[in-house]
Amino acid sequence: MRIKTLFITLLCCFTLSLNAQQTKTPVKSTGVPRPKLVVGIMVDQMRWDYLYRFFERYGNGGFKRMLQDGFSCENAYINYVPSVTGIGHSTVYTGSVPAIHGITGNDWIIQATGKNMYCTEDSSVKTVGSSTEDAGKMSPKNMLVTSMTDELRLATNFRSKVIAIASKDRGAILPGGHTANAAYWYDGKSGNWITSTYYMNQLPAWLTKFNEQKLPEKYLKQDWNTLYPIETYIQSSKDNAPYEGKFPGTETPTFPVKTSEMLGRGMGLLTSTPYGSSLTLDLAKAAIDNEELGADAITDFLAISVSSPDYVGHQFGPNSIEVEDTYLRLDRDLAALFNHLDTKVGKGNYTVFLTADHAVQHNAGFMNDNKIHAGVFPTSAVLKELNAKLESEFKVKEIALSFSNYAVSLNNTVIAANKLDENLIKNSAIEFLKKQEGVAFVVDIANAGSATVPDIYKEKIINGYHPERSGVIQIILEPAWYSGSSARSTGATHGTMNPADTHIPMVFMGWGIKQGKTNNSYNMTDIAPTISGLLRIQEPNGNIGKAVNEALK
Ligand SMILES: [Zn+2]
Numbered sequence: 001m002r003i004k005t006l007f008i009t010l011l012c013c014f015t016l017s018l019n020a021q022q023t024k025t026p027v028k029s030t031g032v033p034r035p036k037l038v039v040g041i042m043v044d045q046m047r048w049d050y051l052y053r054f055f056e057r058y059g060n061g062g063f064k065r066m067l068q069d070g071f072s073c074e075n076a077y078i079n080y081v082p083s084v085t086g087i088g089h090s091t092v093y094t095g096s097v098p099a100i101h102g103i104t105g106n107d108w109i110i111q112a113t114g115k116n117m118y119c120t121e122d123s124s125v126k127t128v129g130s131s132t133e134d135a136g137k138m139s140p141k142n143m144l145v146t147s148m149t150d151e152l153r154l155a156t157n158f159r160s161k162v163i164a165i166a167s168k169d170r171g172a173i174l175p176g177g178h179t180a181n182a183a184y185w186y187d188g189k190s191g192n193w194i195t196s197t198y199y200m201n202q203l204p205a206w207l208t209k210f211n212e213q214k215l216p217e218k219y220l221k222q223d224w225n226t227l228y229p230i231e232t233y234i235q236s237s238k239d240n241a242p243y244e245g246k247f248p249g250t251e252t253p254t255f256p257v258k259t260s261e262m263l264g265r266g267m268g269l270l271t272s273t274p275y276g277s278s279l280t281l282d283l284a285k286a287a288i289d290n291e292e293l294g295a296d297a298i299t300d301f302l303a304i305s306v307s308s309p310d311y312v313g314h315q316f317g318p319n320s321i322e323v324e325d326t327y328l329r330l331d332r333d334l335a336a337l338f339n340h341l342d343t344k345v346g347k348g349n350y351t352v353f354l355t356a357d358h359a360v361q362h363n364a365g366f367m368n369d370n371k372i373h374a375g376v377f378p379t380s381a382v383l384k385e386l387n388a389k390l391e392s393e394f395k396v397k398e399i400a401l402s403f404s405n406y407a408v409s410l411n412n413t414v415i416a417a418n419k420l421d422e423n424l425i426k427n428s429a430i431e432f433l434k435k436q437e438g439v440a441f442v443v444d445i446a447n448a449g450s451a452t453v454p455d456i457y458k459e460k461i462i463n464g465y466h467p468e469r470s471g472v473i474q475i476i477l478e479p480a481w482y483s484g485s486s487a488r489s490t491g492a493t494h495g496t497m498n499p500a501d502t503h504i505p506m507v508f509m510g511w512g513i514k515q516g517k518t519n520n521s522y523n524m525t526d527i528a529p530t531i532s533g534l535l536r537i538q539e540p541n542g543n544i545g546k547a548v549n550e551a552l553k
Contacts, residue, residue, distance in 0.1 A: 029297045030156075032536055035511035037294030037350040038152075039341065040175060040303045040531075042092060043330070044085060044168070044310035045494065046356035047318065048076070048503045053235060054327050057228070061335025066354055070509025071551035072517040078358060078502035079523040080463035081474070082405040082495040086119035087464075088357025088524070089174040089305060093147040095528030095543035097463035102144035103174065104469040109402050109409040111468055117142065120173045122198065127187075129194035129203045129211070135187040138169045139198035140178050145542030147177030148528045148535075149301050154179070155537035156298055163287050164303040165193075167271050167280055171305035171357070180303075181291075184283065186276075188268025191216040193283060206290035215282060216267040219275035224257040226325050227332075233321040243363040244322070245315040245490040247272070253316065253490075272315060274329040276308030281333045285340045294345035299535060305357070306330065317363040317492040351510040351534060355527060361482055361500040363492050374480035376489060377438045379403050389432050394420055400429065406483065406495060407445065407471030408433075426473060433475055441476040448474070460497045508551050518550055 047053075051063055051072075058064045066072070080087065080097045082105060090096070090103040098104040103119050110117055120138040127136025146154070149162040164176030167186035176183040180199065184207065187194045192211045195203065203211075230239060237243070244253035247262065247269075262269055270276050284304050287293060293300040309326050316322040341350055367374035383403040390399040396418045401411040408429060415422055426444055433442045443451045448461045453476065461474050477483075479498050494501040506522060512534045525545030532539040533547045 034299045034535055035349060035351040036297070036299060037341070037345050038299065038301045038531060038535070039350060039352045040093070040301070041334070041352060041354045042089060042166075042171065042175070042303075042305040043354065043356050043505075044171060044305060044307045045313040045358060045360050046309060046505055047359040047500070048074070048356075048505045050327055051505055051507075054324055054331075057328055058331045059335055061338055062331035063334065063354075065335070065338060066352070066507045066509045067517075069515060070352070070507050071514050071548075073506040073522045073526075073548055073551070074517055074519050076355070076504050076506035076522045076524065076526075077499070078497075078504060079460060079525060081460045081497045082407075082464065083358035083497065083501040084405070084495055085168065085310065085357045086170045086174065089171055090119075090143055091524050092355055092357070092527050093149060093175045093177065093303070094143070094145050094540045095148070095525045095532075095545035096145050096540060097525065097544060098466050098470070099463050100145060100542040100544065102142060102466055102469060104464065104466050105405045106170065108405070108469045109471065111409065111412060111470070114401055114409075114411060114413055117469070120170045122196070125196040125198045127194055128197055128200060129207070130187045130190035130192045132187050132189040132194070135169070135185075135189065136194050136196040138173055138185075138196050140173050140176065141198075143174060143178070146540045147175065148532050148537070148540055149175065149303060150177035150179045151532060151537045151540055152299060152301055152535060153177075155535070159298045161291060161293060161298075161300040162303070163291055163293065163301075165280060165283055165287060166305035167276055167307040168305065171307050172303070175303035175305065184287075186271065186279075188266060188271060191267030191270070204290070206286065210283065210286050215279055216270045216275075217263065219279060220259040220263055220267075220270060220273075222275075223260050224255070224273050224275070226255055226321065227328050230255060230321065233324050236321045236324045237319045237366070239321050241320065241366075242488075243317050243366045243490055244320055253322075255321065271308050272311040274308060274312070274326040276311070277306045277326070277330045278333050280304065280306050280308070281337050284337060288340065288344055294341075294350055313360050314491050314493060317366065317490070318360055319362060319366055348511060351508065351512055351531070353509075353527060353531065354505055354507045355524070356504040358494045359501050359504055360492050360494045361480060361496070361498070363490070364480065364482065364484075365488050367480055372480060373478070375438045375478070376484040376486060377436070377475075377477055377481055378485060379483040380485070382433070382436055383408075386429060386432055390425060390428060393428055394418075394425065396420065399425060402471070405471065406475050406477070408473040408475075409471040429473055433473065438477050438481040439475050440478045443474040443476070445470065445472055445474050457497065506548075508548070512553050513551055514553050516550075518548075520550070522548055
């Protein structure tokens with residue numbers, strides 16, 4: 001009897017432990033050396049030289065920590081045109097270019113229909129997390145390739161967790177790839193972080209709680225004043241400069257910015273202040289805690305994009321106190337994020353990379369006032385004149401459909417209906433565009449390979465060209481020229497293939513990364529294969545980059 005009882009007890013124990021083994025996922029170790037967490041940080045509109053322009057007043061825990069502990073590729077460039085947000089985020093995470101990944105702009109013209117497409121537009125899904133209908137009709141479905149975040153998920157049979165965060169929808173969605181557990185972005189109308197039904201039908205409880213804190217309002221009630229006494233901002237123009245755009249309802253573009261008095265304008269205002277960066281990193285820390293990112297041996301990925309520096313840069317330009325203050329504050333916020341990661345994931349257990357989706361040019365008026373050749377190319381006005389010229393020649397109205405991303409799209413429906421010769425139209429348009437002030441080269445994109453332009457321009461045009469989603473004629477402006485409305489307009493912009501727009505930071509730090517720097521040239525497409533190699537996962541399926549071998553231990 002006693003023996004029988006013992007036998008049954010043993011049998012029970014054995015069965016229990018068998019069941020436990022069957023249901024429990026073995027996560028102690030994969031046997032493959034990998035970091036516990038990868039944190040991708042993209043700073044929207046960050047020029048490479050901002051690492052050094054404001055270096056003196058950065059603390060030791062943010063940008064300086066990355067430069068001192070990590071590995072910096074000092075000459076990293078965008079290798080396609082146009083240099084805009086949607087493409088930059090896609091390229092960093094896919095190692096690919098518009099010709100292959102299909103994201104040819106923030107918006108593009110679908111050449112077959114002439115209709116406009118926003119890069120992350122998806123009418124088949126709905127907003128989750130607010131009642132703003134359009135804000136959540138978003139997904140990565142327009143991206144034709146996998147991202148390194150997808151490849152990490154595939155490599156671990158979806159056991160790795162991928163979370164993507166940015167106040168801009170495209171800054172979160174494209175880095176997250178097709179298989180992210182979640183992408184969250186900011187809805188300026190409600191002040192909530194939201195997502196779409198592509199990812200889930202309900203926000204996780206922790207995010208609902210995060211939204212309930214109403215942090216945007218709390219930040220804006222603090223007003224925006226400079227972090228240090230304003231007279232110490234010696235790296236920037238005086239506060240009231242003619243190159244700066246004003247906040248609506250204000251008299252001058254100056255400090256203090258009384259955001260507490262602008263609450264009636266809604267919570268979208270937050271993104272045009274450095275508090276937008278702070279809120280994004282608040283959410284990143286909350287995601288690390290609540291999603292337990294980097295808590296076990298299966299590598300997770302947190303893709304963060306900080307969008308506010310782009311809004312501030314567009315409004316005030318690179319030589320403003322507003323931009324300088326935005327970076328000094330971001331530096332502090334980054335230091336806090338790294339501290340948080342040290343505590344939660346452990347120093348040396350995670351890998352970080354820092355880069356940008358594009359950089360930015362100086363305001364043309366500012367350059368002219370300082371005797372530097374620069375100008376604004378009035379794209380809309382030129383499109384009108386081009387159409388008038390084509391109409392007089394071919395007797396048909398509106399032959400050129402759009403002029404954006406520095407490329408002309410033709411109205412293919414009109415051309416077909418009137419049986420016009422596309423080549424004659426292209427030749428006529430090219431001759432006209434060549435004569436415009438500020439234009440350096442005009443290229444028939446389909447024949448870019450044989451164009452009489454420097455090789456590097458050819459490569460950027462071909463890399464940026466997807467026949468179904470790109471225009472047919474490319475203009476290349478003279479350096480320091482950009483598309484806009486008037487020569488004395490305020491603020492700044494990006495989009496060209498010049499170094500001002502395309503020289504970006506590329507710094508790696510943490511697990512598996514050497515300390516140092518290189519002056520060798522690299523491309524934006526080299527980040528994804530570097531991280532993929534580090535993680536010992538397959539590179540994304542549209543990758544054309546090569547790993548930064550000298551950065552890896
Ligand atoms: Zn921008």
